[in-house]
Amino acid sequence: MALQDFINSAGALRLGLVVGGSVPPRLGYAMANMITGILGRRRRSTMMRTMHDNFRVVLGATASEEQIGSVARAALRNAGRCNYDLYHTLAKGKQAALDAVTFSPRVESYLAGYKDTDRGHLIVSAHISNFDMAGLAFATRDVPLQVLTWPSPTSGYDMQNEIRRSWGLDITPVSVPALRQALRRLRAGGLVITGVDRPDPGGAGEALMFFGRPAYLPTGHVRLALQAQVPITVVVVRHDANCLHTYVVDVETTLELEQKGDRQEMILHNAQRVLAVLETAIRRHPEQWTMFYPVWNTEMVQAPQDRGVGYE
Numbered sequence: 001m002a003l004q005d006f007i008n009s010a011g012a013l014r015l016g017l018v019v020g021g022s023v024p025p026r027l028g029y030a031m032a033n034m035i036t037g038i039l040g041r042r043r044r045s046t047m048m049r050t051m052h053d054n055f056r057v058v059l060g061a062t063a064s065e066e067q068i069g070s071v072a073r074a075a076l077r078n079a080g081r082c083n084y085d086l087y088h089t090l091a092k093g094k095q096a097a098l099d100a101v102t103f104s105p106r107v108e109s110y111l112a113g114y115k116d117t118d119r120g121h122l123i124v125s126a127h128i129s130n131f132d133m134a135g136l137a138f139a140t141r142d143v144p145l146q147v148l149t150w151p152s153p154t155s156g157y158d159m160q161n162e163i164r165r166s167w168g169l170d171i172t173p174v175s176v177p178a179l180r181q182a183l184r185r186l187r188a189g190g191l192v193i194t195g196v197d198r199p200d201p202g203g204a205g206e207a208l209m210f211f212g213r214p215a216y217l218p219t220g221h222v223r224l225a226l227q228a229q230v231p232i233t234v235v236v237v238r239h240d241a242n243c244l245h246t247y248v249v250d251v252e253t254t255l256e257l258e259q260k261g262d263r264q265e266m267i268l269h270n271a272q273r274v275l276a277v278l279e280t281a282i283r284r285h286p287e288q289w290t291m292f293y294p295v296w297n298t299e300m301v302q303a304p305q306d307r308g309v310g311y312e
Contacts, residue, residue: 014159020087025245028088032080040073050294051075057211057296058286074287078239082130082290085245089133090163094140101137102240104250110233111143120186120230121254124221126197126278129237129288132160134249135193139167146170146185148178148194179224186228193235196221196271197278199295206268210275215295219271222257226267231256234277238285252277 019028042048051072052065059068089096103111114121123145125131138145149161151174161171172178174194182192196218199205205216225232234252255277260269282289 017087017091020084020089021091023084025084025088028084029081032084033077036073036076036080040076043069047292048072048076050292054289054291054295055286057213058282058289060211071287075290078129078288079290079292082133085130085247086132086136089136094136094167097133097136097140100246101133102246102248103137103141104248106251107235107249110251110254111141114191118189120189120228121191121233122186122221122225122228122230123191123193123233123235124196124274125193125235125237126195126282127289127291128281128285129239129290130247131195131237132164133247134235134237135164135169136167137249138193139164139169142168144170144190146172146182146190146192148182148192149173150198151175174220179220182224183228186224186230192224194221196274197291197295198293199297206271208268208271208275210295211279213296216297217271217275217295219267221274222267222270225257225270226263232270232274234274234281236278236281238288252281 019031023031039045040048043052052068055068055071055075056063059071085100089100125134135145135147147164147169149171161173164171172181186192197210198218199216200218206219207214208217208219209215210217221232231254233254235249236252237247237249240246240248255270255273257266257270258273260266
């Protein structure tokens with residue numbers, strides 16, 4: 001079994017839950033640092049090569065290999081700490097989520113404004129910091145959310161999804177029925193959230209410019225917002241600089257869809273606007289971007305136009 005396969009397996013999740021529930025934070029962080037330190041030194045592993053390739057693009061042409069390696073190792077270390085905090089919270093319950101996550105004033109204002117209208121909102125994010133904890137935080141605040149997740153979950157993701165559902169989140173791996181459900185929810189004034197920075201290895205994305213280079217990334221969120229006639233709100237999570245074990249959920253911006261040429265041009269234009277916002281957020285704290293999959297793959301074959309819009 002490959003390392004990445006084990007990390008995403010149900011066995012790894014069970015182990016994480018045992019450690020998170022029984023090991024105190026100081027020791028838990030020490031264990032996470034030790035494990036990720038060992039993994040970070042495996043420079044030739046698929047995971048570390050992928051992270052180096054991703055950060056080489058994010059950091060730009062002026063970044064040295066030493067700088068790229070340092071950020072990649074820091075991102076891996078942060079991912080280990082995030083996983084410990086997530087497992088600790090899952091094991092301890094909803095009060096632990098309330099203690100670990102703070103909503104910024106902009107999020108509080110956003111939620112208050114959302115509740116005062118009957119207009120739905122599509123929330124998008126990236127794999128920055130402890131994004132899973134943000135979902136748990138929304139659940140503890142009794143904010144009804146449908147979460148569109150990766151369409152072909154591993155055993156570990158399946159188990160994670162079941163745990164998330166037990167917290168009150170409506171977890172729906174992407175499929176035609178899930179997208180139709182999301183469309184109905186948005187039209188009825190509800191909230192839907194999804195990530196938009198993970199490429200589909202099967203090529204079911206569109207060629208979009210991300211950090212100045214083309215990447216095949218999803219555009220279904222824009223199609224969904226267009227069909228439901230709702231705005232797209234970009235939300236990110238970051239470590240609280242004042243406390244290791246806490247996270248801040250913040251709203252970057254809310255984007256009303258802009259008209260641009262024909263329907264396809266409009267979709268690509270607005271998808272680029274979303275990515276531009278996420279680029280800024282990732283550049284702010286690149287060491288908190290925990291993307292373990294190759295984002296820029298020059299061998300990927302371009303997907304057919306308008307692929308994956310069966311929910312319409």
